[in-house]
Structure formats: structure tokens, C-alpha cells
Amino acid sequence: MPPGHASKTIFVANIPYDVSEEQLANVFSEAGPVNNVEIKFDPNNGRSKGYAFVQFYDEATALSAVRNLQDAPVNGRNLRVELSTDEPGPRRGGRGSRGGIPGHPGGPIGNSAGGGGQGGGPGGPPLGGAGGFNRSQHENTPPVGGPGGFDQGYPGAGGPPPIPHVNRVDLTALPDGSPLPPGTNPTDSISKTLAAVTPGQMQDVMASMKSLISTNPEQARQLLTSKPQLAYALFQAMLLMNIVDPSVLQRIQPLPTATPARPPQNAYPPYPPASSGGPPPPSNYPPYPPQNGPPQPGGPGYRGPPPTQGGYNNGPPPPVGYGAPPSSGYSAPPPVPTPQSQVPTPLTGMAALPPSAQQALATLPEDQQQMLLQVLQLTPDQISALDATQKASIMQLRQQFLGTAA
DNA sequence: GTTGAGCGTT
Numbered sequence: 001m002p003p004g005h006a007s008k009t010i011f012v013a014n015i016p017y018d019v020s021e022e023q024l025a026n027v028f029s030e031a032g033p034v035n036n037v038e039i040k041f042d043p044n045n046g047r048s049k050g051y052a053f054v055q056f057y058d059e060a061t062a063l064s065a066v067r068n069l070q071d072a073p074v075n076g077r078n079l080r081v082e083l084s085t086d087e088p089g090p091r092r093g094g095r096g097s098r099g100g101i102p103g104h105p106g107g108p109i110g111n112s113a114g115g116g117g118q119g120g121g122p123g124g125p126p127l128g129g130a131g132g133f134n135r136s137q138h139e140n141t142p143p144v145g146g147p148g149g150f151d152q153g154y155p156g157a158g159g160p161p162p163i164p165h166v167n168r169v170d171l172t173a174l175p176d177g178s179p180l181p182p183g184t185n186p187t188d189s190i191s192k193t194l195a196a197v198t199p200g201q202m203q204d205v206m207a208s209m210k211s212l213i214s215t216n217p218e219q220a221r222q223l224l225t226s227k228p229q230l231a232y233a234l235f236q237a238m239l240l241m242n243i244v245d246p247s248v249l250q251r252i253q254p255l256p257t258a259t260p261a262r263p264p265q266n267a268y269p270p271y272p273p274a275s276s277g278g279p280p281p282p283s284n285y286p287p288y289p290p291q292n293g294p295p296q297p298g299g300p301g302y303r304g305p306p307p308t309q310g311g312y313n314n315g316p317p318p319p320v321g322y323g324a325p326p327s328s329g330y331s332a333p334p335p336v337p338t339p340q341s342q343v344p345t346p347l348t349g350m351a352a353l354p355p356s357a358q359q360a361l362a363t364l365p366e367d368q369q370q371m372l373l374q375v376l377q378l379t380p381d382q383i384s385a386l387d388a389t390q391k392a393s394i395m396q397l398r399q400q401f402l403g404t405a406a
Numbered sequence: 407g408t409t410g411a412g413c414g415t416t
Contacts, residue, residue, distance in 0.1 A: 011409050043411085051408050
């Protein structure tokens with residue numbers, strides 16, 4: 001590398017064997033947007049070699065990571081963090097397009113790992129999904145919002161001293177909420193706010209929240225319960241970004257007797273927000289990095305069994321996707337009727353559908369069947385009350401399952 | 407435990 005030109009990649013050693021790339025990404029997203037994480041594995045035993053390369057989008061962030069995350073404790077070991085000296089071998093870059101991720105041990109990690117707490121990328125195709133991070137080794141457009149989570153100081157620039165490795169959020173610095181203009185409701189206000197946020201900013205916020213949750217869960221809990229509007233906004237953002245499947249909503253039980261911490265006015269508003277003139281949500285979210293699909297044992301990329309992750313995600317995996325979206329790219333999450341309002345569960349049942357639609361539905365998991373049934377049986381009045389994005393989603397589903405959009 | 411891999415060829 002040219003002299004004076006620092007690397008965007010840092011070398012991280014002393015990583016516990018059971019830490020996943022996602023977890024590392026969480027840790028290092030503290031310094032700024034992370035482009036790629038590669039833990040090196042021993043091909044013979046599938047075990048982590050205890051070191052990794054973390055690539056950022058720019059040198060300043062890499063330096064910040066070295067400064068701020070030096071000796072950061074992760075699962076009981078203190079990370080050693082340095083700028084990486086050597087570039088990866090000459091094989092990188094030019095070659096890797098022949099059916100699969102070349103050589104990368106994307107397998108042993110990334111299925112149920114990670115602080116996200118939800119396995120299986122909902123938006124991604126069930127097979128052959130892209131890796132968890134941007135796999136490109138070359139110049140990559142950094143996320144909007146630019147580098148840096150904190151302390152972009154260069155060495156010697158008189159920056160602040162490295163901060164300790166615990167996320168601290170000054171809860172008192174946040175407003176409890178601001179009064180809404182008359183005639184607006186919290187739901188729309190949140191939607192509008194989200195619509196004004198760029199995908200890059202959204203990703204930054206998500207990364208920060210994930211990081212907080214994994215490093216300081218108790219404070220994350222306090223934050224979310226004391227600012228329910230934030231919790232709502234984050235969840236809606238996750239829907240927009242395809243991080244969670246809308247069917248998750250149907251599995252959320254309303255708390256029996258709610259804690260006092262609830263959204264400011266009415267109880268949890270339904271998603272999507274009912275009519276009202278709010279602008280449709282931004283539809284340009286790239287598919288959020290889906291989890292690495294585990295390679296098939298015996299397949300080219302397989303490097304042995306994944307290291308077991310402690311404690312995350314022991315529940316059943318969520319269903320993948322919503323049944324076979326026909327086209328590529330982002331499609332807005334189909335509106336999910338919530339139990340508490342609007343769709344009075346007109347479960348006329350499968351019988352009301354044409355046989356072909358019944359067959360298609362039968363291949364889906366139970367909860368998706370129910371969701372689709374509801375969507376497919378919306379009345380024209382109900383549909384016309386939705387915004388354009390949602391209508392489009394419904395039309396697409398109806399076209400797919402009923403053969404007609406009307 | 408501490409600086410990255412390896413079937414192939416348009």
C-alpha cells in the first residue's frame with residue numbers, strides 16, 4: 001500500500017472462538033459503518049482461528065476503530081485491534097464469480113448467530129442469498145450519512161481520549177416526546193419521519209441499536225420502554241428494511257396488562273397506518289444484508305460445523321420470505337392487518353378462493369396463510385383506504401394468487 | 407490461538 005495511506009481494514013486478534021462475524025460487526029459498528037467482516041477459520045476443524053479482518057469504508061473509521069475498540073472485551077477476551085498491513089492474497093477480487101462465495105467460510109457463522117435475535121433473512125431468497133455484508137473487496141460506496149459513529153479523530157490530532165467500551169446513552173438527553181400538531185396522529189408522524197430518513201441513516205441507527213442491545217441490554221430495554229415511539233419507529237423501520245417479516249407482527253401478543261410504558265396516545269398503532277394522507281414509505285431500501293445462508297454440507301464453501309452461539313435464537317426459525325415474490329428487488333412489505341383493528345378477520349376460509357390459489361397457499365406456513373387470506377379478502381373499500389405503496393403490494397399478491405388484481 | 411484461500415479459466 002502506498003506510504004501514508006492507511007488501510008480501511010483492521011486486523012482483529014484475540015477473538016473468542018465462539019464469536020460470529022455478525023457479533024464482531026456489531027462491536028465494530030461502534031466506530032462506523034462496517035463493510036465486511038471475515039473471521040478466519042481453520043479449514044480442518046472448522047474452528048475460528050481467533051483473528052479476523054474488519055473492513056470499513058474509509059481509513060478514518062478504521063483508525064477510529066483501532067483507537068476506540070482496542071482491548072474491547074468480547075465474551076471475556078479483550079480484542080487486539082490493529083490496522084491491517086497486508087492486503088489479502090492475489091486471488092481476491094478478479095475471480096470470484098463461479099457459483100458461490102469463493103472460499104469464504106461464510107458457513108460456520110451467520111445462521112442463527114448475531115445480536116439481531118432473528119434468524120433467517122426474511123427478505124432474501126431461501127437459496128443462494130448474498131452474504132451478510134457487502135462482499136465486494138473494492139471501493140464501495142459508503143452508506144449515506146458518512147463514516148463514523150464517534151471519534152473520528154486522527155492520532156495526534158488532539159482528539160478526545162478513547163472511550164470505554166460500554167455503550168452509554170444519556171437517556172435524559174432525549175425528549176420524552178414532542179407534541180404533535182393538531183390533526184396528526186403518532187403513527188403518521190412516525191411514518192413521515194421515517195420517510196425522511198435515508199437508508200444509510202436508517203442502517204446506522206439500526207447498527208447502533210443492535211450494538212447497544214448487545215453491549216448494554218438493560219439500558220436498551222430502558223430506552224425502548226421509556227420511549228415507545230422509538231420502539232415503534234424501529235420496528236417499522238425493520239419492516240421497511242426487510243429485516244423482519246411482517247408476519248412477526250401476528251405473533252406479537254399484546255401484553256396482558258400493559259406496563260405503563262406505552263405509546264403516547266393510543267395503544268400500539270397498527271401497522272401499516274390506516275389511511276390518512278401520509279406519504280408512502282420510501283421504497284428504495286436495499287435488501288438489508290440477509291444472513292448468510294448456511295452452505296450445504298459437502299458443498300464447496302463448507303468448512304465444518306458452525307461454532308455454536310450462546311443462547312441466541314432458540315426459537316423456531318421464522319418462515320422465509322413471503323411466498324415466492326415474482327420479481328426481484330425491493331417490494332414493500334404487504335400490509336399486515338392487525339388483530340385489533342381494521343380487518344375484522346373475515347376468515348371466510350380457503351374455500352372462498354379458487355383452487356389454484358388454495359394450492360399455492362397450502363405450501364405456505366400457517367401464519368402466512370392467514371395473513372394472505374386476510375389480504376386477499378380485503379374489500380375494495382378497504383383497499384382503497386390504503387396508500388399507494390400498500391395498494392401496489394396487495395395488487396401484486398392478488399395477481400399472484402388469484403390471477404386478477406381486482 | 408495472532409495478518410486472509412487454492413476445483414475451476416473467458
